[in-house]
Amino acid sequence: MAQLPPALSNGSVEQGRISQRTIEEERREQILAAITEVFAKRGYPSATVEHLIAGGKVSMGGFYNYFEGKEDCFVQAYERVIAQIFDRIREAVPADAEWQTQVTSGLRALVSYLVEQPLASRIVLLEAQAGGPEAVRRYNETLKQAAAFLRRGRAESREAEKLPESFEDATASGLVWLLQSRLARGELGDAAELYPQMGKVVLEPYLGRERAERALRDANDEHAASR
């Protein structure tokens, strides 16, 4: 029953990965991390390849060795951050947990990542929509994955079956919207305050107010106990 969405269910975290990593991959990772900051600080439209080269501490030849150009470079930076976010969620969400627990612990993991990594978050939440057709396509795809995960909530109650077709798309957009607004204002604030409110928005349509509030309280207690 309680399965992780495809994007989240990639088995266990691979332990030996770092040691197997070639120097090449390590270098690419380093460059992408630095370039992510350049995109975040300058904004996609005004960042030039010169900015990326300077910020990434890479030569012109090196840059074009790793990336086809600015757009491709952005897409790779985007994918890197999305992978980090999914890793974080996967680590936080017990694989056999029921849907509502996946929602609460997944949201907590997501929000804490965003609070810790505001620059990386900027490029996936704010710059991606201005990052060219391929970035927009992937951004929309990520939203669809989130909506598909939310849709599992329909199995939780009869009433939820009557929700409109596109309900989860709208909810996913709503959640992303509020994160974008806060990130743009530099006010993501306290993860501990934000994620329960987001959890309420997600859970209530499926569980009703009371069950949703109980689920959030339980999640909070459990989290407090595990620390």
Added chain:
Amino acid sequence: MAQAGGKGERETLRRLPPGRHGLSREFVAQNQQERLIAGTLVAVADHGFRETTVTLISKESGVSRRTFYSYFDTKEECFLATFDLLEEHLLVAVREAPVSRPSWTAQVQARVAALLAVLGENPDLVRFALIAPPAAGGAVLERNRRLLERLVDAVVEGAPQSLAKGGVSEVEREAMAGSLSAVLAAAVEGDGGDQLDGAFPEVVELTLAPFVGRRRAMAAAQKR
């Protein structure tokens, strides 16, 4: 009276009678500004924010580049002025929607219908205010967000204390604006302006649900 330097000269100029067209300076100014804004709307609807240049705006509005720069320093400034005007227009349409029964739910239904009607009749406005901003980013995207948040606020305005008391948080309001934006964009992109009317049940539901609960919101969304 006893003012320094060049000021005296400007005073006299301002007292001159209107030009031979018989129109006041203010009128001409307002008219030019309105033309510029109308031209901006069309240019952005056709080309998007980034591709829209002052030259394009000047061409669409029939107002010279020079005149453009007497009103706005940059095209961004003009975009924001256009948002202001659209917002005013939309908010008035929403708030003045006639309500058949004296109930808040009926008012929400009427306001949603009015909003969808205005948007349905103005495809350029929809492209400018809803479709084009994400690709523009920056100040334009910020302004688009504020517009949607204000629209949501206007639609749910006047919620009875007893309902609002249950606690509609800031987070819920922001999520509502985002959902509204997504529903409208999907309705528009699902080709044809009349599709917007089809978004009525979804929009009513998403605006009412945080106040009255999902079940009652779904019921209200089905009847008009």
